[in-house]
Amino acid sequence: MTMRLDADMFDPMCPSSALPFQVGDKWTGMVVRCLEHGPRRFGELRAPLRTVTPKVLTETLRAMERDGLVTRTAYEENPPRVEYALTPLGRSLLTLIEAARVWTREHLPDLLAARVAYDAGGAPAAPTGSGVSAAGVVSGPPDNA
Amino acid sequence: MTMRLDADMFDPMCPSSALPFQVGDKWTGMVVRCLEHGPRRFGELRAPLRTVTPKVLTETLRAMERDGLVTRTAYEENPPRVEYALTPLGRSLLTLIEAARVWTREHLPDLLAARVAYDAGGAPAAPTGSGVSAAGVVSGPPDNA
DNA sequence: TCCCCCAGTTCCGTTGCGGTAACCGGCCCC
DNA sequence: GGGGCCGGTTACCGCAACGGAACTGGGGGA
Numbered sequence: 058m059t060m061r062l063d064a065d066m067f068d069p070m071c072p073s074s075a076l077p078f079q080v081g082d083k084w085t086g087m088v089v090r091c092l093e094h095g096p097r098r099f100g101e102l103r104a105p106l107r108t109v110t111p112k113v114l115t116e117t118l119r120a121m122e123r124d125g126l127v128t129r130t131a132y133e134e135n136p137p138r139v140e141y142a143l144t145p146l147g148r149s150l151l152t153l154i155e156a157a158r159v160w161t162r163e164h165l166p167d168l169l170a171a172r173v174a175y176d177a178g179g180a181p182a183a184p185t186g187s188g189v190s191a192a193g194v195v196s197g198p199p200d201n202a
Numbered sequence: 203m204t205m206r207l208d209a210d211m212f213d214p215m216c217p218s219s220a221l222p223f224q225v226g227d228k229w230t231g232m233v234v235r236c237l238e239h240g241p242r243r244f245g246e247l248r249a250p251l252r253t254v255t256p257k258v259l260t261e262t263l264r265a266m267e268r269d270g271l272v273t274r275t276a277y278e279e280n281p282p283r284v285e286y287a288l289t290p291l292g293r294s295l296l297t298l299i300e301a302a303r304v305w306t307r308e309h310l311p312d313l314l315a316a317r318v319a320y321d322a323g324g325a326p327a328a329p330t331g332s333g334v335s336a337a338g339v340v341s342g343p344p345d346n347a
Numbered sequence: 348t349c350c351c352c353c354a355g356t357t358c359c360g361t362t363g364c365g366g367t368a369a370c371c372g373g374c375c376c377c
Numbered sequence: 378g379g380g381g382c383c384g385g386t387t388a389c390c391g392c393a394a395c396g397g398a399a400c401t402g403g404g405g406g407a
Contacts, residue, residue: 078224078226081223083394083395098354099353099354100354108396112356112357113396115355115356116394125313135403136352136353137354137404146309146312152301160294167291168270171268171269172269176268243384245383254365255365256384257367257386258366259385260385280375281374282384348407356399360397361394364391365390365393366390366391370387372384376380
C-alpha cells in the first residue's frame with residue numbers, strides 16, 4: 058500500500074468516533090475514504106480499518122455495491138484477487154464526508170467541552186449556548202436520586 | 203402556523219429514510235431541522251416526528267443537550283412548559299444537514315436505481331458476464347487468465 | 348504431504364438502539 | 378372527585394447491527 062491514510066480517522070480511540078454523523082453503516086464512510094485514491098483489495102481495506110472483521114467488511118461492501126457506491130471486480134488469478142473501487146456516485150459522497158470532517162475539526166472540541174460540563178453537573182458558563190432563559194429555568198443534568 | 207416543515211423528511215415511508223447518512227441518533231437530524239426556525243416545545247416536536255415515542259424523543263433531546271446542541275428551558279407554569287432551542291453549535295449542524303439534503307435530492311434516484319438493478323440480477327451496468335448472484339463475479343478487466 | 352495465501356462464509360453470542368405499554372404528578376375543568 | 382393536559386419516567390422487549398472464531402476452497406510452494 059502506498060497512500061498514507063489519515064490514521065486518526067480509523068483509530069477507534071479517536072474522539073471523532075463520538076462525532077454526530079455517520080454515513081450509512083458504521084464503516085461505510087471509512088471505506089469511501091479508503092477508496093478515495095484508487096481501488097483497493099479486500100485485505101488492503103482490512104489493514105487501515107484494522108478493527109473491522111471480515112464478515113462486517115463484506116456486509117458493508119455488499120451493501121455499498123448494491124447501492125452503486127462501489128464496484129467489485131474479481132480477477133480469476135491463482136491467489137484470488139478482488140478489487141473494490143468507488144463509482145462516481147460513491148465518489149460524490151466524498152464532499153459530504155469532507156464537510157463532516159471540517160465540522161468535526163471546527164466544532165468537536167465545543168461538543169466535547171459541553172459534554173464534560175454537562176457531566177460535571179453544573180450549568181455551563183455557556184460559551185456556546187446563551188440567551189433564552191427569559192422566564193425559565195435552564196436545566197442541567199437531571200440531578201435526581 | 204406551525205411552519206410547514208418538509209413533511210417528506212419526516213415521513214417514515216419517504217425514500218430518504220434509505221439515504222446513507224445520519225446525524226447522531228436516528229432522530230437527531232430531524233430534531234435539529236424542527237428547531238431550525240425557533241424554539242419548540244416537547245409536544246411540538248412530537249407532532250411532525252409523529253412516529254417518535256416520548257421515551258426516544260426524551261433520550262434524543264437529553265443527548266443533544268449534553269452535547270451542547272440544544273438548550274432546555276423549563277417554565278414553571280401551571281401546565282408545564284418546556285422549550286427546546288438550538289444552540290449556535292446545534293445550528294452549525296444545519297449546513298451539514300442541508301448538504302446531505304442536497305446530495306439526496308441529486309443522487310438518491312441513482313442510488314435507488316442501482317439498488318433495483320442489483321436486486322434484479324446482479325450486473326448493474328455491464329451484463330457481459332452472466333449468472334452472477336451471490337458469489338458474483340463482476341466482469342472486470344480480463345487480465346491474465 | 349502439509350501448509351499458506353486470499354477472500355470470503357458460517358455459526359454463534361452480545362450489545363444496545365429503538366419501540367410498546369404503562370404509570371406519574373401538578374393543576375384545571377367539569 | 379374524576380378526568381384531561383403536559384412533559385415526562387420506568388419496565389420490558391425485539392431485532393438488527395456488530396463482533397469473535399472457525400471453516401472453506403483452489404492453487405502454489407516447501
